[in-house]
Amino acid sequence: MPLFNFNRPSDYLDAAREMADTGRPTLARLLAEEAADRTSDTAEKARILDEFPGHSLSQEG
Template sequence: MGTFDRPSDYLDAAREMADRGRPALARMLAEEAADRTPDPQEAANILAQFPGRTLRSED
């Protein structure tokens, strides 16, 4: 198992989960990739690839 050091690591994992039919997990990984992406437009593009509502709790 690899490490998750870069946004692209999370994005790769999100794509893998989407391919395996795990859309909720894919969305969560995509949100983490977007959070770690400094460019707001690129972050929005990442999230657009994985539609759905967030599963994060707002504390």
């Protein structure tokens, strides 16, 4: 498994794809949500979340 540096939304998205590919859909969704949160373009946010369907798993506190 590659090591990830989480500095950009694309880093989270790459990690999300890795988790999805290895059968970890919950982790994939959480990473995708973080990528979307760090993206300023609303269309790109929607595209990211569409790639990883499901209900929001993030906890606001």
